[in-house]
Amino acid sequence: KVSFGLVDPASEKSGEMVHVKFDGAVHQSLPLTTVYHKLIPVEQNSYTLFQTIVGNGYPIALLDEEKILPIGKEITAIGLCRLKNRSVEISSCPELPYFLSDLTxxxxxxxxxxxxxxxxxxxxxxxxxxxxxxxxxxxxxxxxxxxxxxxxxxxxxxxxxxxxxxxxxxxxxxxxxxxxxxxxxxxxxxxxxxxxxxxxxxxxxxxxxxxxxxxxxxxxxxxxxxxxxxxxxxxxx
CATH class of the missing domain: 3.30.40.10 (Zinc/RING finger domain, C3HC4 (zinc finger))
Incomplete structure (x- = not known):
């Protein structure tokens, strides 16, 4: 069990972290949380009228949402660990049903x-x-x-x-x-x-x-x- 962080591989401190490789991962991705921000009003124009006619509803405002990983969130990573460029890298394993999960x-x-x-x-x-x-x-x-x-x-x-x-x-x-x-x-x-x-x-x-x-x-x-x-x-x- 090790702690890891998501950092830029070109960073000087990347050797102190465990890199999570998402390339080719077939299992779950990170358990991100949806965060909603302020509403942005929509100006009335011909496009909003067209959306109302075709049955998509009458748009009032746009909701700004973002997928983030909460700070301090505990995540369990299960996969193959190997050394790459003097740093530890973990990638998904096809034989395991988990890769990154919030389960213990x-x-x-x-x-x-x-x-x-x-x-x-x-x-x-x-x-x-x-x-x-x-x-x-x-x-x-x-x-x-x-x-x-x-x-x-x-x-x-x-x-x-x-x-x-x-x-x-x-x-x-x-x-x-x-x-x-x-x-x-x-x-x-x-x-x-x-x-x-x-x-x-x-x-x-x-x-x-x-x-x-x-x-x-x-x-x-x-x-x-x-x-x-x-x-x-x-x-x-």
Whole structure:
């Protein structure tokens, strides 16, 4: 902690002071105080009338104000100190949130600690949300893979039985005249309804059309639009 003054670098006594370098400073400047002086009346002219017309108000007087640093004001300077021309110079540091401030060292430490806690909990909250979204995406992907696996297993389970009875069924199913409209497949309208969808239980398709529906990216029942887990072949007793 050192005391410093704002002096002209060309001054003979500049070596006894700490120079404050404002060039390139990205943080706060000096905490100056506004001082108001006397009012200077404004003479009425065409310009004042124009200001009144455009809505800027009617000027009466000019207020002389000045930004000054009060004498004896305590200011804390935080930055990089180095020797330059046999004198000490302090400049701002991009890594520090303060340069020149009227806060004390303890107040600065408390404010930076509060900021650190705030950003820590914001990071924890965003991380939790990100993990939740990632887990949800993984769960949905797993469910989709699981549905495809069950569809393939169901297809393999009934594929052999379908091949054995396919010739006999084709002979009877291809004759729509022997069946009522309520017994025809709702997709091809040629074969008898033989496949039931699980879990909705609708018996509305033939085996071939049911397989095609089951192998879709998002298998849905053509009647109720419910998700299909797999299909079951129904045999007449």
């Amino acid at each position: 060292k303890g107040e600065m430490e408390a404010e930076m600690s509060s900021r650190a806690r705030f950003f820590f909990w914001v990071t924890v909250a965003l991380g939790t949300v990100s993990v939740g979204l990632l887990g949800h995406a993984i769960y949905r992907l797993w469910e989709r893979v699981k549905r495809h696996r069950e569809a393939r297993e169901a297809q393999e389970r009934f594929h052999e039985a379908d091949n054995e009875d396919d010739a006999g069924e084709n002979g009877s199913d291809d004759e729509p005249g022997e069946m009522g409209d309520g017994q025809l497949c709702v997709i091809c309208l040629r074969k008898r309804r033989r496949a039931a969808f699980v879990p909705c239980g609708h018996l509305v398709c033939c085996c071939n059309c049911a397989k095609r529906v089951e192998l879709m990216d998002e298998p849905l029942c053509p009647v109720c639009r419910q998700d299909i887990q797999y299909m079951l072949r129904v045999y007449d007793s």
